[in-house]
Amino acid sequence: MERPLTKDIKSDGSYLNIKEYEKAGGYAALRKVIKGMSPAEVQETVRASKLKGRGGAGFSTGMKWSFVPMGEDAPKTKYLICNADEMEPGTFKDRVLLEGNPHQLIEGMIIASYAIQANISYVFLRWAYREAARVIQKSLNEAYEAGYLGEKILGSGFSLHMHLHTGVGRYMCGEETALLNALEGKRATPRAKPPFPQVSGLYGKPTIVNNVETLCCVPHIINNGPQWFIGLSKSEDSGTKIYGVSGKVNRPGAWELPMGVTMGELIEEYAGGMKNGYKLKGALPGGASTDFLTTEHMNVKMDFNSVAAAGSRLGTGTMIVMDDATCPVGFVHNLQHFFAQESCGWCTPCREGLPWVEKILLSLENGGGKEEDIGLLEMHGQLLGPGNTFCALAPGAMEPLQSAIKYFKDDFVEHIKKRGCPYN
Amino acid sequence: MLTQSEIKEIDHEIGLVPYKKAALIESLKIVQKHRGWISNESVTEIADYLELSPAEVDSVATFYNLIFRKPVGKHMILLCDSVSCYVMGYQKIYRALNEKLKIKFGETTTDKRFTLLPNVCLGCCDRAPALMVDEDLYRDVTIEQLDQILEKYV
Amino acid sequence: MPKIFIDNTSYEVKAGKNVLEACLTLGFDLPYFCWHPAMGSVGACRQCAVKVYKDENDTSGKIIMSCMEGVRDGMHLSIDDKAAKAFREQVIEWLMTNHPHDCPVCDEGGSCHLQDMTVMTGHDYRRYDYKKRTYVNQYLGPFIHHEMNRCIQCYRCVRFYKDYAGGKDLNVFAAHNHVYFGREKDGTLESPFSGNLAEVCPTGVFTDKTLRQHYTRKWDLTSAPSVCQHCSVGCNTIAGERYGGLRNIVNRYNAEVNGYFLCDRGRFGYEFVNSENRITKPQVMHQAVDENALMHHLETVLTNHSLIGIGSPRASMESNFALLDLVGKENFFCGVYNEEMMLERRITDILDSGKIPVASLKQIEDADAVVILGEDIWNTAPMMALAVRQSVMKTGGREATEKTPMPEWHELAVKELQQNTKGFMVNVTVTETSLDEIASLNINAAPDDIARLGFAIANHIHPSLELKNFEEAVLAKAKTIADELLKCSNPVIITGTSCYNDPVLRAAFDIAAALKAAGKAPAIAFVVPECNSMGLAMMRGHAFDTAVRRVNREPNVTAVILEQDLYRNLPAGIVDEFLSKCRNIIVLDSLNNATTEKAHVLIPASTFAEGDGTLISYEGRAQRYYQVYVPDNKYIRESWKWLSRMKMIISGKANGHDPHHDSVISSLETALRQFAGISAAAPSSGFSIHGEQIPREPHRYSGRTAMLANRNVSEPKPVADGDSPLSFTMEGYQGTPPSSAIPFFWKPGWNSPQAVNKYQQEIGGDLIGGNPGVRLFVKSSGNMPEFFKDYPEHFRERQNKWLLLPQSHVFGSDELSVYSAGIAGRSPEPYMGLSPVDAKMLDVTEGSQVTIKSEKEEYSFPVKIVESLRNGIVLVSKGLPGTQGMSWGNWVELAK
């Protein structure tokens, strides 16, 4: 089983420095691109690999890049941004890549920049990833020194400057257009789409925002070709995926596996099954803003389409397991508290709806639940859907809520009947 | 007045962006790094330096949860209160910190040594519960370890 | 024209609009909050949801925000769709979760957009029963009251204050449902456009603090369409009264003039009407008299004396004309000096020639380049400055969206594409101004040099005159500007009288003429000092100098002085001399001032609130204001009524009836041809619709049987208004009145100012029936040179002499508005501006007292050092106490 993204990551926790990375074959893809490929060829290769974005939405990376204006008429300045804001609760996959093998990301970013002819690039890193910040900064310095970054990279006509930007909090910064506002020194409220960042992004210039994991795939696709990448997978979606499991399992963690392992395999095999005395009640397959899957879904393949067919989303691919001793209402309350607090405050349904939901859930937990509450929660689940709100934060928030009501309605009813949380 | 070293760092950031205003968040970070928090005076000083109005600066400063517009303690405890840590029982850690430091979320110890804040998912859900003190991350935290952890920060 | 289907009926709509605008234009009631016709769409409130279908076979459709989607030919929409309706209702419930539901004690109640939208969506029961979040309010100064708990977070306030008007001290703070709209800390809102917050905010967060001090519900106001009296722009207003006092001024939409907004001087300057300083009784020799005694006295002073009249730049056309009619053309003078009069004559000559059209505010907004020569319009014509700001921003937006097409209404997207791109605007002024920050180029120079630069620009555009002795630097600047102007198609040139410099006016004309010769469509705007300066100038009376010579020559003169304080505009020595030579002095005015003190006969004149009149704005736009209410005090009448009565006395018909407004206007039209057409500014008094008049009071007006019961238990018969088609009652025509006679905006379901939607032909466009006012400069007399070629010499400093120029202030420089406490409080202390070099030379520092000596007067002010000022000029704050009668534009001496 191949693990291109993580195979070189050291077990002692220290990062792979430039020497070690080069020794493991690092920057070969960059040389290959710089020496012998046109930007169009790079784009075509990535498109052919069927790489889908690993940031949550699963949009085709090649396609996204193809929207960037190219050629003589295109704006002189373009940007490539790595979204390393990983703040989605339950998600810890990018951290593995950032701390373990920063040069892989940097190489991917240089190649991606080349593909769209961007000349400025940023890693937008959340503040809390201090270790990642240290190693990325070191690696950037190393890469500049080695001539992989800066003017006329490897003697070619291509120049690229790359900066590390650390945030000052707010989950919202992970939304790609809010991220652009944050980078511009503004409040991180999302922007209207269209215009898409590919056309009008950072400072109004064409900009690509990609997830850490997405960009880390790029050097390998260049090195080994699209077919190889497609072959890595067990399913329709190509490549490997860094899956994770957290919660009361025996071996919580993150593993790079072929795209399309099943939910059962992940929990039972890789995470070592539920901890003694706990049963699986449900799981969010890819972070806080995905719908619950339950024991009936153990055979669902963890790829974009299969998870969608099961009524959820692959999201970030990091699963949060909810055991039978954890109250689903409390669990969802915790999530809604998070979302309500992280709402940017721009649009009404999100700003006003989420705190209401949070309050209802808390009152259920505290014994103040009323008959109508479930209806009100369902109403929010429906009306905070995509298109009704300005961005995807609130619709994401509704996924675990509405699926919790669907699968664990008895628990909600019980809270009302018992006038309190039966799990306490 | 911004200090020489603050100005030097801010100037560096200004050099990296197309116009001064875009260095606002960086400037807030820099001043906070030096002063611990962003006072009204700091807001005005940054505004003057970046040719913005204090309202514009404060609009941004108050949006972000890691820019502190009130004085904070010498050390910052960020306890993850997101879902995996919830499942793994961060509440117990919180209660223990409560008792030890006599502060709730959002409060600072009377000796100004610690401020305790909740923080969204720290990205180590596989090693929950987790917390950070200043720049140091602690995972798989147990109540028993707390004293040992806190001791390091005087 | 795209055809769209709304609930299966097809409609033709205008291309390029968004769905919300299209629906509102078609007359549908679709709720919204964050969208504003002047500020575009941002998609924040999510209130305007409708369903859109792929095609006629699609039955499920999807919810969209109508303000964020452009109309497309063949589009299928539903407003009535159940899901869309449910969503709209839900949005209100969400907004209401934290709203205090304090309508009964809220100033906005009854004219609240949030109330209207709540009713419109059908939301009537709030299921949220948790604790509400609450906020601390802020002190925001004398004009605006703050009540944050009522906020529905539509972001309109910041978008207006900051983005639209360029204000710096209001913003949004914090995040999620803690967002807060206000200042960084308590304090007076700095922008002179802050009052618009009260109208832009759809609920009671920002309300008119002056109204609060004598609060009346909107439905209890007696209102009339009015015109602002505080500068030459002529913004359309609505003035409201209750219990014999003026209560507030709000915007009256006019697409060509002020659109949706007003400046704070205009909105809050109305308190002079209620002022303690009003003249309430006729006086003869400082003794109050009754009407009989007055008439008797007038008979003696009017007959057997030769009469002269001094016309007023702040009195109506009717009053000025009635004066002219009383004294005769040759005896009609203006209260300004010859030099100033020549400036105004120059302006009317240029405009009268019709060579270059005059720019309305709307045209300024739409201009693709603006050149300002010598006028600090931020302070002399604030709403014009706001229009210039829009031109700069919109042009920048258009440039930015050339490559990535984006409809203009898509505010968020346009802003992102635009970044810092701005349209071309050159601000050439004596000293720095508040518009500088958005200008492409700022130049500060002495008036003559401003003119020279103007001529040089004109020359670069169209080499028509030889330029001798021009500095290279000036030529280079002129070339840059000319080159930019040649890239534009409809530039506007703005100038005015503030420099007291004729060449500046000529240079402005030359630039416009050159642009026209170059195939462009330029327009020009001349700012003049007061609300009817243009009208008075068009009357072509003689200058005051002539009047002084006349009284010196002729002993037995009775002077009738109309609504003005001569001591404000003319040196006290000269006014003293003039008055001392007059045998009789009759003064008509509304407020006591230095001139009224000298009156032998003092007659109380109505203000705009108690009378009818017509003003002519800088545009040459004649606009009618209507009497708002009948004052208790029967002596308070329009000057034109008093003057007509005087005329009757002379012609021996002392017991005749007062003339009607219509007849005054038609005599004006016959007597002075330049005013032909002015009667079309408003419907005549006989105008009625289905035999009904237009009520000044809404049909919900309350308490009318009770409000006067302390005097008489039977309700008095309403006073008939013989001068207008408006009635002083709540009965009458309930439909849409003619556009120039709209006393208030109200339609069923629309109680807030947003009801204006229903009065427009197209949302954000012209009023139904056309925008109010007639523009009088349309004819071409043709006797205007192709270019003025005579440029002045380079400005030279003089030994021990300084050129005295005014510095205007939005708050303080206007005579009447300072009688409002708020405005007075915001006026600066009088000062004298000097360049740093001059200050050094005089050995004075900031704050030192320096004396200005002119021919006859001496004034003393503290010094303010103005970096941007040229040496050789002294700047004095205009109109503030102690600055009256200064000889602007003259050379004065300075002494420590």
Ligand SMILES: Cc1cc2nc3c(=O)[nH]c(=O)nc-3n(C[C@H](O)[C@H](O)[C@H](O)COP(=O)(O)O)c2cc1C
């Ligand atoms: C509220 C919100 C938060 C998000 N946070 C992240 C994040 O932390 N990291 C990330 O890569 N994408 C995040 N996304 C998704 C991004 O908007 C964007 O789709 C992604 O960065 C694109 O990268 P990809 O195409 O490589 O997946 C978030 C989206 C939303 C709506």
Ligand code: SF4
């Ligand atoms: S204060 Fe008024 S205008 Fe501002 S966001 Fe709130 S409701 Fe909107």
Ligand code: FES
């Ligand atoms: S009016 Fe359309 S979203 Fe606010």
